[in-house]
Ligand SMILES: [Ca+2]
């Protein structure tokens with residue numbers, strides 16, 4: 246135990262020791278710290294208090310100053326309002342943070358910032374007046390685990406910049422779980438750098454950058470990763486993105502491979518809640534480097550995901566120079582459902598993508614397929630498609646409440662019937678399946 250740690254704990258002798266959550270599997274062998282501690286933060290708390298359940302702090306900044314790897318900070322329900330950043334704007338194009346998480350946990354002993362079970366802490370940045378770019382959460386630390394937090398309202402208070410950001414990440418090996426990030430003037434969650442970050446069971450919606458210098462709506466994606474080389478292992482799993490003014494998921498300018506799986510994107514590219522066009526409007530924008538060939542291009546993977554009613558493409562290669570893997574996805578009513586527009590080393594347009602077991606239904610199904618590797622997709626097989634092949638083709642209800650563990654709701658929407666022509670028409674791509682072979686699309690039925 247370090248002396249600094251001892252001093253911190255000595256000041257908090259009444260803090261509750263957290264035994265059930267303190268020892269993740271496998272941590273005992275590597276742990277050299279004292280028993281993990283639980284701290285508490287609440288609206289109306291006091292940063293001069295003890296940080297206990299009975300006497301909670303007021304701010305996450307106070308909690309970070311004390312928390313050590315392995316500790317858990319619980320946030321009680323209610324709204325945490327921010328009116329100014331933790332530093333001043335040095336210019337109108339500078340960047341400031343409402344919250345800076347720059348203290349890391351460690352492998353097997355993350356620092357946890359969790360909603361108190363059954364409660365909903367809301368971080369509301371809509372009252373901030375800083376006259377420059379704002380990050381709601383600026384996560385530069387690593388081995389952190391944020392869970393159950395709602396993050397809303399980051400503003401652009403001038404029109405000199407491309408965007409502000411709800412959650413901005415440059416650390417590694419962090420987990421963002423059951424995060425609801427919405428109504429920002431910029432992306433909901435943006436991985437600028439770092440590897441091994443997991444975004445799990447999280448939602449990003451209704452983000453709209455009305456004051457962007459390059460056009461209203463051009464930059465507010467739901468989720469994005471735009472990382473440099475050497476940062477593998479970023480994963481978006483079971484996430485949803487809807488009514489974002491630009492794209493649902495965006496991997497432009499990512500130089501390390503990213504995986505998106507079990508995720509849904511719909512109605513992106515509009516002013517939220519309307520059919521008025523805004524930004525690019527792609528469900529899953531899976532790469533690209535500004536339209537140019539780039540020798541540093543990497544392969545991304547998008548699988549078991551659904552895109553529907555996006556203003557532009559459901560799944561879009563965005564001039565990517567190499568073939569990404571697109572396995573077992575469902576596109577419905579996008580423009581088109583799958584657009585594999587890539588670029589070759591001479592700068593010419595060419596199809597790029599490895600597509601297996603995908604399902605495209607209604608509207609224009611595909612474009613720019615010449616040059617791709619595409620087999621066992623619904624359009625290759627000539628599978629007869631009709632609404633009757635699905636339990637439902639409803640495009641509403643996809644934003645239903647998640648299950649208690651945060652996983653996606655189980656809906657009939659775009660899920661094949663048990664006797665659908667889509668059953669067992671796929672080929673083994675290494676994903677689990679039922680029956681004789683994988684089914685087509687994002688949902689394995691039988
Ligand atoms: Ca855009």
Ligand SMILES: [Ca+2]
Nearest residue numbers: 466491492495
């Ligand atoms: Ca975008």
Ligand SMILES: [Ca+2]
Nearest residue numbers: 679680682691
């Ligand atoms: Ca099957």
